[in-house]
Amino acid sequence: MRKEVINQVKPFRIIIRSIRDSFKSVFRNFSLSMASVICTTITLILVALAIIVTVNVNHVTKTMEEELTIVVYAKEEATPEQVENIENRINKISGVKDVVAKSKEEWKLEMKNYSHTLEVTLDYLENNPLLDSFIVTVNDVNNLAPTAKEIRTFDGVESANYGEGMVEEIISVFDVIKTVTIVIVIALVLVTAFLISNTIKLTIFSRRSEIEIMRLVGSSNISIKLPFIFEGFLLGIVGSLIPVIVAIYSYVIIYEKFGGSISFGVIELVKPMPFILYTAAILVIIGSVVGMFGSSRAVRKHLKI
Amino acid sequence: MKFIRIKDCYKVYKNGVAAIADLTLDIDKGEFVFVIGASGSGKSTLIKMLYREEKPTKGIVEIGGINVGKLRNRTVYKLRRKLGIVFQDFKLLPKLTVYENVAFALECIGMKGNEIRPRVLKALEHVGLKDKTRSFPNELSGGEQQRVCIARAIVNNPKLLICDEPTGNLDPKTSKEIMDVLDAINKDLGTTIIMATHDKEIVNRMKKRVIVLDSGVLAQDHEKGSYKSSEAF
Ligand SMILES: Nc1ncnc2c1ncn2[C@@H]1O[C@H](COP(=O)(O)OP(=O)(O)O)[C@@H](O)[C@H]1O
Numbered sequence: 001m002r003k004e005v006i007n008q009v010k011p012f013r014i015i016i017r018s019i020r021d022s023f024k025s026v027f028r029n030f031s032l033s034m035a036s037v038i039c040t041t042i043t044l045i046l047v048a049l050a051i052i053v054t055v056n057v058n059h060v061t062k063t064m065e066e067e068l069t070i071v072v073y074a075k076e077e078a079t080p081e082q083v084e085n086i087e088n089r090i091n092k093i094s095g096v097k098d099v100v101a102k103s104k105e106e107w108k109l110e111m112k113n114y115s116h117t118l119e120v121t122l123d124y125l126e127n128n129p130l131l132d133s134f135i136v137t138v139n140d141v142n143n144l145a146p147t148a149k150e151i152r153t154f155d156g157v158e159s160a161n162y163g164e165g166m167v168e169e170i171i172s173v174f175d176v177i178k179t180v181t182i183v184i185v186i187a188l189v190l191v192t193a194f195l196i197s198n199t200i201k202l203t204i205f206s207r208r209s210e211i212e213i214m215r216l217v218g219s220s221n222i223s224i225k226l227p228f229i230f231e232g233f234l235l236g237i238v239g240s241l242i243p244v245i246v247a248i249y250s251y252v253i254i255y256e257k258f259g260g261s262i263s264f265g266v267i268e269l270v271k272p273m274p275f276i277l278y279t280a281a282i283l284v285i286i287g288s289v290v291g292m293f294g295s296s297r298a299v300r301k302h303l304k305i
Numbered sequence: 306m307k308f309i310r311i312k313d314c315y316k317v318y319k320n321g322v323a324a325i326a327d328l329t330l331d332i333d334k335g336e337f338v339f340v341i342g343a344s345g346s347g348k349s350t351l352i353k354m355l356y357r358e359e360k361p362t363k364g365i366v367e368i369g370g371i372n373v374g375k376l377r378n379r380t381v382y383k384l385r386r387k388l389g390i391v392f393q394d395f396k397l398l399p400k401l402t403v404y405e406n407v408a409f410a411l412e413c414i415g416m417k418g419n420e421i422r423p424r425v426l427k428a429l430e431h432v433g434l435k436d437k438t439r440s441f442p443n444e445l446s447g448g449e450q451q452r453v454c455i456a457r458a459i460v461n462n463p464k465l466l467i468c469d470e471p472t473g474n475l476d477p478k479t480s481k482e483i484m485d486v487l488d489a490i491n492k493d494l495g496t497t498i499i500m501a502t503h504d505k506e507i508v509n510r511m512k513k514r515v516i517v518l519d520s521g522v523l524a525q526d527h528e529k530g531s532y533k534s535s536e537a538f
């Protein structure tokens with residue numbers, strides 16, 4: 001019975017041993033480990049890029065969708081009753097979120113403020129040449145076209161326009177970009193897992209006599225597997241270091257240069273904090289999970305335990 | 306109850322080779338048993354079934370009341386901790402010293418460092434290698450290397466020591482030294498020893514129980530001392 005007690009598995013010692021062994025073996029198979037780490041690094045940089053692009057595209061698409069409006073102009077000869085009628089009827093269309101009326105007087109005031117030349121010109125004219133208008137916001141991009149079409153049939157409506165074609169095109173291009181990035185990321189993650197798995201396979205191969213002896217003298221399966229799992233984990237973590245640093249620094253710099261102060265047109269970038277830190281955490285998690293996944297695959301295939 | 310009980314045991318490999326057929330055999334605690342037979346007669350297969358490297362296709366292989374063939378892969382290590390195994394091809398780790406090679410077996414099962422040292426030194430004393438602890442395997446003769454393997458096999462005080470042709474790579478004089486070490490372990494520690502060999506010289510001289518396999522079938526089972534080499538092979 002005394003022997004039984006002594007022979008009990010000591011989990012703590014096994015874990016320490018596994019960590020030590022995994023470090024040792026990273027150095028023993030240095031060139032191969034480097035190859036895995038570099039591949040992980042490249043993959044994760046692309047993953048970071050993909051995340052940044054996808055999230056920003058989503059962000060932009062959403063902003064655009066929120067800002068989607070139909071501009072409705074009343075005919076010049078429309079009576080005030082007709083104009084009021086138009087507003088009421090637009091409000092009754094389902095899917096319309098908001099209608100903001102802007103009379104020709106308001107337009108005139110705004111334009112006068114805009115430039116001195118305009119002010120002089122407008123004052124010179126006897127009649128107000130501008131049109132009464134409404135800005136219509138819809139709930140869904142897809143409602144844009146039918147709503148505009150319906151409004152055009154109303155009495156006294158001169159025009160009802162939105163960024164026809166352009167908006168839909170931009171959104172569908174963004175959708176393609178999103179799909180392509182997701183596919184690329186999945187492919188890269190698989191390639192990395194495969195490479196790490198191969199690295200571990202070679203480690204297993206280079207240690208096969210040791211493993212054989214371990215099995216003969218009664219190492220538990222977990223203590224045989226653990227060093228390899230740790231090794232994969234280690235490769236994944238080391239591989240994610242450079243991507244994390246690159247992602248954080250470059251995004252913050254890019255945001256400061258373009259995103260924050262100057263927004264190019266409708267495109268405005270997502271604020272770096274905490275977004276880029278989440279991205280970094282995701283990179284580390286992907287790196288370590290892919291590493292462990294790769295190594296457990298190798299262990300399952302080549303250890304036969 | 307018998308220490309080792311093999312009953313109606315068959316082993317057919319995946320390729321269809323019937324390596325062991327209808328084997329029934331008992332071995333007592335403390336016995337020293339030779340398993341002999343021509344090459345391909347199934348000696349190694351029998352040995353492998355004892356340490357559960359192979360499972361019997363049919364029948365029972367029982368050690369100390371445990372049906373070894375029924376063990377799950379996951380729990381085989383518990384059996385291995387109670388066994389010592391020695392092979393023809395030593396299986397030492399070339400980058401470790403004699404001491405480290407023996408200590409490795411105890412480290413693998415999670416023993417504490419301060420418990421390891423006295424056990425390793427005692428095991429090395431048993432095989433007469435106490436002054437070679439710092440040597441590396443490639444600095445040792447074949448006989449010395451095999452003695453390191455024996456030390457590693459007994460360092461955890463197993464009840465059963467299994468040897469598959471331990472003298473197969475050694476000259477007669479060295480073989481005799483190895484046999485002396487094994488005999489001493491059997492007598493002093495009471496360890497049950499099962500040894501597969503085709504060295505008639507050794508079997509004749511040792512006067513132990515001899516089990517003769519012929520094409521996987523138990524051909525003869527000689528009581529201690531009654532075996533004459535002319536009867537077999
Ligand atoms: N892993 C295996 N797969 C298939 N056949 C095997 C395997 N191991 C041994 N054999 C066959 O089983 C028979 C017995 O082999 P073995 O037990 O190694 O005999 P011995 O050790 O007495 O020389 C031989 O015919 C051998 O070819």
Ligand SMILES: [Mg+2]
Pocket residue numbers: 348349350469
């Ligand atoms: Mg053999």
